[in-house]
Amino acid sequence: MSELLQFVFSGVTVGAVYALVALGFTIIYNASDVVNFSQGEFVMLGGMTTVFLHAAGLPLAAAAILAVVIAAAVGIALNKLAIEPARNASVVTLIIITIGASIFLRGVAQIVFDKQLHRFPSFSGDAPFVVAGATILPQSLWVVFGAAVVFLGLYGFFTRTLTGKAVLATANNRLAAKLVGVNTNFVMTLSFALSAAIGAVAGVLVTPITLTSYDIGITLALKGFAAAMLGGMGNPFGALVGGLAVGLIEAMTAGYISSSYKDAAAFIVILAVLFVMPNGMFGKTSVNRV
Amino acid sequence: MRSLKRKHITLLALVVLIAVAPLFFPSAFYYRVGTLMFINGLAVTGLVVLIGYAGQISLGHAGFSGIGAYACALGPLHLGLPPAASLVFGAVLSGGIAWLVGRPILRLKGHYLAVATLGFGILVSMVLTNEAHLTGGPDGMAVEDLGLRAALREIGISVRAPELWYWFSGLVLLAGAWLVLNLQDSPTGRALRSLHDSEIAARTVGVDVARYKLTAFVISAVYASVAGSLLAMMNRFVSPDIAGFLHSIQMVTMTVLGGAGTVLGAVTGASILTALPQVLTVFHDYEHIVLGLIMMLVMIFLREGLVPSLAKLFGRRER
Numbered sequence: 092m093s094e095l096l097q098f099v100f101s102g103v104t105v106g107a108v109y110a111l112v113a114l115g116f117t118i119i120y121n122a123s124d125v126v127n128f129s130q131g132e133f134v135m136l137g138g139m140t141t142v143f144l145h146a147a148g149l150p151l152a153a154a155a156i157l158a159v160v161i162a163a164a165v166g167i168a169l170n171k172l173a174i175e176p177a178r179n180a181s182v183v184t185l186i187i188i189t190i191g192a193s194i195f196l197r198g199v200a201q202i203v204f205d206k207q208l209h210r211f212p213s214f215s216g217d218a219p220f221v222v223a224g225a226t227i228l229p230q231s232l233w234v235v236f237g238a239a240v241v242f243l244g245l246y247g248f249f250t251r252t253l254t255g256k257a258v259l260a261t262a263n264n265r266l267a268a269k270l271v272g273v274n275t276n277f278v279m280t281l282s283f284a285l286s287a288a289i290g291a292v293a294g295v296l297v298t299p300i301t302l303t304s305y306d307i308g309i310t311l312a313l314k315g316f317a318a319a320m321l322g323g324m325g326n327p328f329g330a331l332v333g334g335l336a337v338g339l340i341e342a343m344t345a346g347y348i349s350s351s352y353k354d355a356a357a358f359i360v361i362l363a364v365l366f367v368m369p370n371g372m373f374g375k376t377s378v379n380r381v
Numbered sequence: 382m383r384s385l386k387r388k389h390i391t392l393l394a395l396v397v398l399i400a401v402a403p404l405f406f407p408s409a410f411y412y413r414v415g416t417l418m419f420i421n422g423l424a425v426t427g428l429v430v431l432i433g434y435a436g437q438i439s440l441g442h443a444g445f446s447g448i449g450a451y452a453c454a455l456g457p458l459h460l461g462l463p464p465a466a467s468l469v470f471g472a473v474l475s476g477g478i479a480w481l482v483g484r485p486i487l488r489l490k491g492h493y494l495a496v497a498t499l500g501f502g503i504l505v506s507m508v509l510t511n512e513a514h515l516t517g518g519p520d521g522m523a524v525e526d527l528g529l530r531a532a533l534r535e536i537g538i539s540v541r542a543p544e545l546w547y548w549f550s551g552l553v554l555l556a557g558a559w560l561v562l563n564l565q566d567s568p569t570g571r572a573l574r575s576l577h578d579s580e581i582a583a584r585t586v587g588v589d590v591a592r593y594k595l596t597a598f599v600i601s602a603v604y605a606s607v608a609g610s611l612l613a614m615m616n617r618f619v620s621p622d623i624a625g626f627l628h629s630i631q632m633v634t635m636t637v638l639g640g641a642g643t644v645l646g647a648v649t650g651a652s653i654l655t656a657l658p659q660v661l662t663v664f665h666d667y668e669h670i671v672l673g674l675i676m677m678l679v680m681i682f683l684r685e686g687l688v689p690s691l692a693k694l695f696g697r698r699e700r
Contacts, residue, residue, distance in 0.1 A: 173677050173681065177680060182491035182492065183438045186492065186495045187676050190630065191672070191675070191676025191680065194670075195670055195673025195674055195676075197673070198672075313496065313499055316492075352507065354507060355504050358504050361493075361497050361500055362482075362485060365485045365486055
């Protein structure tokens with residue numbers, strides 16, 4: 092029993108990170124119909140930048156905040172330099188561009204930082220709590236707490252503020268939003284900045300547990316996408332549930348089957364979802380208009 | 382008529398390239414680089430069918446190369462197959478897996494294919510790395526020779542290995558290009574190209590969209606597998622890197638750089654990206670940056686790729 096509980100704890104921790112990555116996918120997808128495959132790189136950037144700023148002498152909190160700001164700036168640059176010039180391009184073109192961006196960011200990280208594994212100290216120590224025979228790290232609580240704050244904050248932003256409503260309107264129907272005076276270009280830029288910042292927050296939160304290196308982005312993108320798909324592409328609540336589900340499936344795979352194949356769990360989830368419920372748990376049935 | 386001509390121009394250009402290039406080779410090393418270009422060109426020719434004709438994307442085709450390569454490493458060792466039969470076995474296996482994996486995925490839009498193939502590639506390299514008792518793990522394993530040289534020696538011809546591989550891979554590339562060029566103007570090829578422009582329009586005129594996407598996916602998987610087998614047998618060695626994510630990205634970049642829509646373009650892209658690391662020794666450190674930049678820049682500014690864009694620039698007479 093305590094074994095199962097242990098796996099649940101670790102599943103929820105990584106699941107919260109996947110949920111944040113999935114949320115990043117969702118925000119950009121809603122605003123622009125682009126699936127941003129470089130989403131995982133923002134997690135890497137958040138973690139790596141914090142590591143190196145902290146090593147350069149900045150206090151951890153300042154380094155983390157600066158890392159999130161830098162990631163958001165990279166997100167904006169990505170939108171302005173690579174996505175906007177390719178407006179109206181086909182899905183395949185956009186996939187190649189965002190994958191290119193992902194590889195590019197990875198290459199830059201490899202040069203600017205290095206190829207080693209890194210971590211920085213946990214926010215409140217490494218002494219684990221014991222709950223019903225299973226242990227939980229204080230940092231895990233930070234991850235879950237941080238993810239909850241991000242989700243609640245975004246919920247408030249989308250439902251309570253005019254800008255948030257403009258984003259929702261653009262997601263619903265870009266042309267209509269434009270007609271009533273929404274600056275859809277700004278909405279796109281905002282979405283990329285938000286997604287990048289969310290990814291970086293995830294990176295900052297989880298690095299003390301899982302460590303980080305220049306090449307973690309693509310598997311995170313794969314898992315985040317699996318989560319977003321499981322929940323239903325474009326649905327923020329689905330991203331949350333999907334992320335936790337993928338995290339739990341992965342933890343159970345690692346615990347009961349084989350830890351060297353835990354990364355395969357996301358792939359199996361993708362195939363299973365495609366077979367059984369192509370629109371995910373909370374997705375709308377999609378029909379193409381000609 | 383026009384397309385018939387283009388087909389012959391492409392084949393002729395390839396023949397001339399393969400036959401004339403060795404005149405300028407100062408050492409055996411160049412034969413090796415040439416062979417690498419042809420092998421990469423073969424894999425990329427398969428991707429022309431998937432990306433260029435059918436307009437679908439795969440981020441995991443290195444997985445099929447890995448299957449082809451390890452089939453040649455493991456077939457003779459564990460199944461007692463001769464090397465040539467192992468190559469065929471790898472190709473059949475890749476095609477079969479592509480069919481199984483592609484069937485559910487290809488009913489849906491591009492993103493899903495991209496992610497599912499990405500996951501597939503990661504899965505293959507994971508298996509190759511983890512099943513060390515079978516595959517030698519990250520260290521890789523030795524591969525048996527194809528036996529072409531021995532066969533030629535029996536009939537009294539002796540060729541040095543790098544040269545033999547050059548001519549052999551050149552021939553295989555020609556055969557592969559010929560098949561794909563023939564496909565282009567067949568009913569299947571036309572159906573495939575109709576998907577590229579508009580899936581809905583294609584469906585309305587009665588094209589079985591899912592089936593043709595699947596066909597393209599299987600064809601490209603077989604090409605990638607054969608290329609992987611050749612690479613393994615030429616190097617006499619294989620490691621899980623061949624199935625890695627970076628290799629998949631290299632393949633896609635080669636395809637779109639030269640021009641995914643044409644065989645000649647794709648082979649050009651493969652040649653450029655194969656030659657680059659040989660010319661620039663620092664390339665290795667910057668490989669990610671260069672590949673990423675090429676992918677973004679080509680897709681933003683030269684969406685059809687290098688060769689078609691240049692062709693447009695230089696001659697209206699082709700139209």
